[in-house]
Each structure stands twice: as structure tokens, then as C-alpha cells.
Amino acid sequence: MVRCACGLEAVIRTSWTNRNPGRRFYGCLTLSPTCVNFLRWYDPPMCQRSVQIVPGLLRSRNELEEIVAMVEEKRRKLLKFLITSWTQREAQQANEISNLMRQRQLLASVNNRHAIIEELER
Missing domain, CATH: 1.20.5 (Single alpha-helices involved in coiled-coils or other helix-helix interfaces)
Incomplete structure (x- = not known):
């Protein structure tokens, strides 16, 4: 289980940016401004x-x-x-x-x- 800096459990999201299209990452469930800097890539083994x-x-x-x-x-x-x-x-x-x-x-x-x-x- 991955937790955000705010203490909540992080959820897996998908990036749709030009730099990382389709790449998955852990992000805060709330997306609150205090948690914006929390990001951890979720790269399961191939x-x-x-x-x-x-x-x-x-x-x-x-x-x-x-x-x-x-x-x-x-x-x-x-x-x-x-x-x-x-x-x-x-x-x-x-x-x-x-x-x-x-x-x-x-x-x-x-x-x-x-x-x-x-x-x-x-």
C-alpha cells in the first residue's frame, strides 16, 4: 500500500501528458493542493x-x-x-x-x- 504525504492511501492514475502518455502513477485520492507534489510512478514488471x-x-x-x-x-x-x-x-x-x-x-x-x-x- 502506498500512502500520500497527507497520510491517505494513494490511488493508481494514468498520465495523459505529452511526456508520459499512458504511464501509470500513484497519486493522492483528494488531489488537494497540499498533495500536488506527491507522485510515485507505478511501473509493474513486464x-x-x-x-x-x-x-x-x-x-x-x-x-x-x-x-x-x-x-x-x-x-x-x-x-x-x-x-x-x-x-x-x-x-x-x-x-x-x-x-x-x-x-x-x-x-x-x-x-x-x-x-x-x-x-x-x-
Whole structure:
């Protein structure tokens, strides 16, 4: 039996904090402000099968997290490459459009001069 600092028997509760989700602990039955600092973790022994399985699961999870990190890094690099290539392509297309517009202006100017020359020759 576990007792709180106030003398009452402590009860088993479950933590739902981000740091200890689902972890069980002994806490005061009253939850009064004087007993707030009383906390003792309740960690019953794990069964033998869990002792055998959990380390392998943790290793697998760590390996998967490493793979996810590598994939994410490759995704970032690919995205950067795509943005760079799109930017270069857009700049090239803008340059081509600018060249075409200059050629049209030059052609219009030549046609205009040609028309003036024809007019003067009449």
C-alpha cells in the first residue's frame, strides 16, 4: 500500500501528458493542493514475452525513423532541384519571348520603312 504525504492511501492514475502518455502513477485520492507534489510512478514488471519483443520493436521503429528522415531529406533536395529548374526554365522562356518581341518590333520597323520607301518611289 502506498500512502500520500497527507497520510491517505494513494490511488493508481494514468498520465495523459505529452511526456508520459499512458504511464501509470500513484497519486493522492483528494488531489488537494497540499498533495500536488506527491507522485510515485507505478511501473509493474513486464512479462517475459514483452521483454523479448519490445527491444526488437524499438530497433525497428528507430530504423524506420532513419528511413523516413532520409526520404524527407531526398524530398527536400528534389523540391529544391525542381524549383531551381523551373526558375531557370521560366527565365529561359522569358528570354525567348523577349527575343521574339524584339524580332517582331524589328520586322515591323523594316516593314514600315519598306512601306515608306515604296510610297516615296511612287
